[in-house]
Amino acid sequence: MSDPYPSSQGGAAVASPPAASTGDYYLPVGLPQPAPYPEGLAKEYWEATRRHELVVQRCDKCNVFQWGPEFLCYACHSWDLSYVQVSGRARIFSWERPWYPVHPALKEKLPYIVVLVELPDAGNVRMVGNLLGDPLQEVVIGAEVEAVFEDHNDVKTPFTLVQWRVV
Amino acid sequence: MSDLTIRGKTAIVGLGETRYYKRGAAPDPEFKLTLQAIMLAAEDAGIDVRDIDGFASYSNDRNDPPRIQSALGIKHVGFSNMFWGGGGGGGSGAVGNAAAAVAAGYCDIAVAYRGLAQGQFGRFGQGAAIPVAPGGMAFTAPYGLMSPAQMFAMRVNRFMHDHGVNQEALRAVALASYHHAQYNPNAVMHGRPLTEEDYDNSRWIVEPFHLFDCCQENDGAAAVIVTSAERAKDLKHKPAYILAAQQGSDYRQAAAAHNAPDYGTSNFKSLAPRLYKQAGLGPKEVDVLQSYENFTGGVMMSIVEHDFCKPDEVNDFFQLDNFRFDGGKLPLNTSGGNLAECYMHGLELITEAVRQIRGTAPCQLEKEVNISMVTSGPMVQPVSNLILSREAKP
Numbered sequence: 001m002s003d004p005y006p007s008s009q010g011g012a013a014v015a016s017p018p019a020a021s022t023g024d025y026y027l028p029v030g031l032p033q034p035a036p037y038p039e040g041l042a043k044e045y046w047e048a049t050r051r052h053e054l055v056v057q058r059c060d061k062c063n064v065f066q067w068g069p070e071f072l073c074y075a076c077h078s079w080d081l082s083y084v085q086v087s088g089r090a091r092i093f094s095w096e097r098p099w100y101p102v103h104p105a106l107k108e109k110l111p112y113i114v115v116l117v118e119l120p121d122a123g124n125v126r127m128v129g130n131l132l133g134d135p136l137q138e139v140v141i142g143a144e145v146e147a148v149f150e151d152h153n154d155v156k157t158p159f160t161l162v163q164w165r166v167v
Numbered sequence: 168m169s170d171l172t173i174r175g176k177t178a179i180v181g182l183g184e185t186r187y188y189k190r191g192a193a194p195d196p197e198f199k200l201t202l203q204a205i206m207l208a209a210e211d212a213g214i215d216v217r218d219i220d221g222f223a224s225y226s227n228d229r230n231d232p233p234r235i236q237s238a239l240g241i242k243h244v245g246f247s248n249m250f251w252g253g254g255g256g257g258g259s260g261a262v263g264n265a266a267a268a269v270a271a272g273y274c275d276i277a278v279a280y281r282g283l284a285q286g287q288f289g290r291f292g293q294g295a296a297i298p299v300a301p302g303g304m305a306f307t308a309p310y311g312l313m314s315p316a317q318m319f320a321m322r323v324n325r326f327m328h329d330h331g332v333n334q335e336a337l338r339a340v341a342l343a344s345y346h347h348a349q350y351n352p353n354a355v356m357h358g359r360p361l362t363e364e365d366y367d368n369s370r371w372i373v374e375p376f377h378l379f380d381c382c383q384e385n386d387g388a389a390a391v392i393v394t395s396a397e398r399a400k401d402l403k404h405k406p407a408y409i410l411a412a413q414q415g416s417d418y419r420q421a422a423a424a425h426n427a428p429d430y431g432t433s434n435f436k437s438l439a440p441r442l443y444k445q446a447g448l449g450p451k452e453v454d455v456l457q458s459y460e461n462f463t464g465g466v467m468m469s470i471v472e473h474d475f476c477k478p479d480e481v482n483d484f485f486q487l488d489n490f491r492f493d494g495g496k497l498p499l500n501t502s503g504g505n506l507a508e509c510y511m512h513g514l515e516l517i518t519e520a521v522r523q524i525r526g527t528a529p530c531q532l533e534k535e536v537n538i539s540m541v542t543s544g545p546m547v548q549p550v551s552n553l554i555l556s557r558e559a560k561p
């Protein structure tokens with residue numbers, strides 16, 4: 001069976017989606033910063049976002065995509081899993097618009113939109129992010145979106161968030 | 168599913184509740200409130216509190232059985248148990264575990280309890296003030312998805328999208344709780360009725376949840392005493408026999424970053440049929456339902472998944488008139504529940520389910536209540552549910 005999903009380690013290149021300009025954040029600074037699991041399970045994912053690549057865990061044995069990451073494949077129990085790069089194209093699966101500041105940093109930025117997107121070229125695994133643009137825009141479930149990499153370079157441990165915008 | 172069962176072998180025989188307070192308003196610390204509730208429950212049952220030899224709680228309750236045992240001077244404890252998971256998922260589960268322990272002979276008299284002082288300890292409704300979000304939280308918290316309301320709003324939104332559900336369906340759940348709280352002097356929202364206009368005009372917390380779709384945050388403690396069906400016959404009150412109690416979670420519901428394959432669900436799809444099978448009855452036999460309201464949308468999906476109505480009938484079925492204690496098809500949250508009585512993490516739903524069997528509820532149904540049901544903790548993992556009965560073997 002041919003492999004339509006090249007590995008991020010040396011596979012065929014997948015065009016990197018566009019990047020948001022540095023310092024241009026959807027949500028204010030001060031929210032908790034992402035860290036890999038204590039065991040390091042998501043380390044490769046967060047490293048890939050720094051290169052503006054979107055990667056997902058996939059089972060080497062049965063090719064099932066798995067997200068969030070885990071030590072073994074839920075489908076076949078293989079321990080051999082790799083991170084593979086995916087296109088960054090997705091569909092909105094669900095969404096919500098928070099109006100209440102659950103964190104002090106959010107008081108200046110209300111409302112905002114959180115989307116849950118599914119990735120058709122990665123077994124429809126889902127990712128959470130913000131929907132860029134007007135926070136009051138109408139959000140359509142099923143709408144096509146693309147990943148946008150939001151670099152946070154002006155912190156002690158720089159990181160990159162994966163945001164989404166309607167195509 | 169195993170044929171071994173606790174069906175009809177145990178009963179709830181005692182109820183204890185402290186006064187219910189607004190968050191931060193309790194005059195006493197959480198542990199003291201917990202002791203008070205347990206002592207009140209023993210008194211209500213007509214037993215010596217020192218005869219309690221089993222403890223069951225949930226949601227990482229801070230009030231541990233060894234300290235309670237020492238404080239009360241109990242000679243021997245044969246069972247002490249914590250139901251895994253957060254939210255109110257373990258309310259019915261703690262009762263079920265208490266019943267299982269009694270039926271299996273670990274203890275003779277068990278108490279299921281919950282103490283909660285969000286004033287003394289942290290609030291549920293705020294995101295954790297942490298600089299770094301590790302593990303699964305890394306995929307949500309940096310995007311401003313941190314509170315329980317935000318964790319569940321997208322599940323509800325997807326269900327509403329799939330089944331064309333209107334906002335008025337969620338409103339009906341809130342109206343039912345507030346309607347019943349007006350008859351219940353113990354309810355924190357007693358004397359504060361809610362109209363359709365109040366609901367519609369209330370601020371959004373997170374779309375699709377208005378303020379009134381969200382549970383309160385409260386202080387207090389509650390406890391229920393469970394013992395064998397034989398022993399229950401000789402105690403003060405009419406026993407509420409435990410006909411069925413189930414607990415658990417559907418396939419990969421806790422997958423990180425909102426990857427549960429079945430997403431728009433309350434997580435009761437596999438539990439509900441097991442509960443009815445164990446009880447030997449179906450939803451038509453249920454006289455009154457207490458359904459845990461972390462958020463109204465979770466109640467909606469719980470009711471659907473327990474087969475009280477089909478997903479595509481929600482807009483028609485979810486009307487205040489169907490949920491009223493006085494003549495509704497499915498009297499719902501008849502004390503005011505988490506929304507309007509008190510957020511005692513759903514243990515107050517168990518005490519109300521028992522009162523309906525006893526015939527002592529402020530919103531007592533006019534007809535005799537034979538079957539009284541509770542669903543605990545929609546959308547969390549694991550969840551649990553419970554069927555109580557007037558007869559041990561109906």
Ligand SMILES: [Zn+2]
Pocket residue numbers: 059060061062063064073074075076077078
């Ligand atoms: Zn596999």
